[in-house]
Amino acid sequence: MRFPRARRILAALLLCVLLFTTACQPKTPGRFDQVQQESTKQKTGLAVAKDATQGGEVNKFFPANQAGYERVYTQEKKGFAEAKLKKDGKELAMLAISDTKSTPTAAAKFKTSTKKIAGYPAVEVGKTQTAILVDNRYQVKILSRDPSFTASDREQWLQKFNLKGLAQLD
Amino acid sequence: MSKPIFELVDELPTKNLTISMLRSLDFVAPGEWQNVVGFVNTIKHVTGEEDEDLIQAIGERAIYLYNDRSQGYQRGMWLYQTVDSTDKMLGAAALANKVGEKIPLFGFFSNITPKADKAQTIDLCLKLVAELLAFCSINGIPGDSIGDFVASLGEYSGESLMRMVALVCVDGLIPLGPDFINNALLWLDRASPQELEQNSTFSKIQDAIPGQDSASKLGFIGESFSSVTGWMGHLVSSRNLTPKTVVQNLQSFMEFSDDKLDYLAAFIDVSTNYYEHTGTQTLARRLIERAVAEI
Numbered sequence: 104m105r106f107p108r109a110r111r112i113l114a115a116l117l118l119c120v121l122l123f124t125t126a127c128q129p130k131t132p133g134r135f136d137q138v139q140q141e142s143t144k145q146k147t148g149l150a151v152a153k154d155a156t157q158g159g160e161v162n163k164f165f166p167a168n169q170a171g172y173e174r175v176y177t178q179e180k181k182g183f184a185e186a187k188l189k190k191d192g193k194e195l196a197m198l199a200i201s202d203t204k205s206t207p208t209a210a211a212k213f214k215t216s217t218k219k220i221a222g223y224p225a226v227e228v229g230k231t232q233t234a235i236l237v238d239n240r241y242q243v244k245i246l247s248r249d250p251s252f253t254a255s256d257r258e259q260w261l262q263k264f265n266l267k268g269l270a271q272l273d
Numbered sequence: 274m275s276k277p278i279f280e281l282v283d284e285l286p287t288k289n290l291t292i293s294m295l296r297s298l299d300f301v302a303p304g305e306w307q308n309v310v311g312f313v314n315t316i317k318h319v320t321g322e323e324d325e326d327l328i329q330a331i332g333e334r335a336i337y338l339y340n341d342r343s344q345g346y347q348r349g350m351w352l353y354q355t356v357d358s359t360d361k362m363l364g365a366a367a368l369a370n371k372v373g374e375k376i377p378l379f380g381f382f383s384n385i386t387p388k389a390d391k392a393q394t395i396d397l398c399l400k401l402v403a404e405l406l407a408f409c410s411i412n413g414i415p416g417d418s419i420g421d422f423v424a425s426l427g428e429y430s431g432e433s434l435m436r437m438v439a440l441v442c443v444d445g446l447i448p449l450g451p452d453f454i455n456n457a458l459l460w461l462d463r464a465s466p467q468e469l470e471q472n473s474t475f476s477k478i479q480d481a482i483p484g485q486d487s488a489s490k491l492g493f494i495g496e497s498f499s500s501v502t503g504w505m506g507h508l509v510s511s512r513n514l515t516p517k518t519v520v521q522n523l524q525s526f527m528e529f530s531d532d533k534l535d536y537l538a539a540f541i542d543v544s545t546n547y548y549e550h551t552g553t554q555t556l557a558r559r560l561i562e563r564a565v566a567e568i
Contacts, residue, residue, distance in 0.1 A: 133279075134329060134332075135277070135279045135312070135332055135333065135336055138332075138333040138336050138337070139277045139279070139336055139340070142336055142337040142340040142341070143340050146342050147341055147342045147343040148341065148343065149337060149340065149341050150334075150337040150338045150340070150341035150344060151338075151341060151343065151344060158413060175428055177412065177428070177562075178412045178413055178559065178562070178563060179412065179413045180344065180345075180412075180413035180563070181343075181344075181413075182567075183563055183566070183567060185562065185563065185566055187428070197562065197566060199563075199566035199567075201566060201567040205567075206334070206567050206568065208568075209567060209568050228327070228568075229320070229322040229324055229327045230321065230322060230323070230324075231320065231321050231322060232565070242567070244566050246320070246565060246566060247321075248321075
């Protein structure tokens with residue numbers, strides 16, 4: 104096969120450009136690189152507010168154990184407490200209370216909410232979550248872990264928390 | 274600076290000796306462990322959510338939580354990495370090309386030295402204590418509440434259960450035999466703080482163990498170990514675990530003769546990092562569970 108000279112030069116040039124751009128291209132920043140940088144500016148205190156409520160203080164507002172259901176606490180940290188809801192050994196949902204002092208954007212999403220559960224502004228997030236905001240501060244959220252546990256189950260179980268008690272917590 | 278959590282999870286391997294070993298132990302807890310790797314993939318797996326914006330928000334909150342040192346997640350990761358990374362003479366890299374075919378153990382006899390029972394017993398106890406401490410760092414129950422830990426052992430599932438299964442099988446039954454629980458208790462009863470101080474894993478993690486001196490740390494290790502003997506004993510008896518049954522299953526990826534179990538244990542010790550691997554998976558899961566509930 105014979106190529107005209109100009110074409111051959113062009114091909115060689117293109118090849119060079121291709122090699123150059125692929126070899127020397129700086130690594131494209133990943134989707135989490137920026138947040139990694141922002142969140143390491145300080146060693147502590149960027150994720151959880153100093154005056155956030157201890158998880159241990161909100162444990163008592165979780166729904167009590169009910170016939171057939173089992174509640175197992177799984178996490179208890181500053182500003183956060185979580186428990187598993189189980190039935191016959193099967194994990195149905197996660198129950199959580201978090202202090203939005205650390206996460207103002209989490210509280211902000213309730214501003215546009217049009218729905219109320221137990222008198223508190225409520226939102227559905229994604230496919231598996233329903234949340235309410237108590238006393239403008241504590242987010243109470245239920246996350247389905249099994250398809251049998253539907254949005255209406257979540258709504259029903261949100262009302263089993265001691266929401267009034269939680270609202271009175273300082 | 275330590276590695277970002279998303280990189281640690283993204284870099285988890287899908288094929289190496291650790292994975293082969295854990296898969297071969299599936300018979301103890303069938304279907305419990307899936308090797309979920311990749312940060313975004315883990316978010317999807319744990320939360321069941323698929324919306325990209327939501328996944329991004331969950332990931333970002335998880336990264337913030339991990340990087341805030343006061344939250345204890347980095348300490349948990351350090352513990353899982355540290356109890357595994359001692360005495361790694363044979364890099365997993367050197368063995369990478371062997372994966373896929375059965376590994377003949379006799380080829381490594383000259384490179385490995387079986388540990389004395391005493392050293393093996395200390396390792397077993399320290400791994401268990403590291404699990405207790407990491408659990409408390411990650412889930413936030415104060416470091417000395419052994420009772421909460423034992424209650425939660427019953428809740429162990431997925432990769433956490435698999436880690437405990439591997440501990441019982443390859444750090445208990447294989448090197449120490451069917452009486453490993455009683456023998457460890459006997460040793461703990463008689464051990465001196467000096468014996469503990471000579472152990473390399475102990476010297477690395479001792480600052481994380483409650484207690485003012487080696488003697489009180491030894492006391493903490495003893496209490497921790499004896500509090501989970503019931504759970505371990507139940508695992509052994511309910512699944513009829515013996516060195517023989519474990520060995521039969523490990524033979525799915527390794528060739529060795531049954532009279533060289535001390536060599537087998539030493540080989541697994543230096544060529545796998547199951548604590549770090551499944552520990553990273555456990556930590557990522559807990560972090561993501563919290564992040565999705567908080568956003």
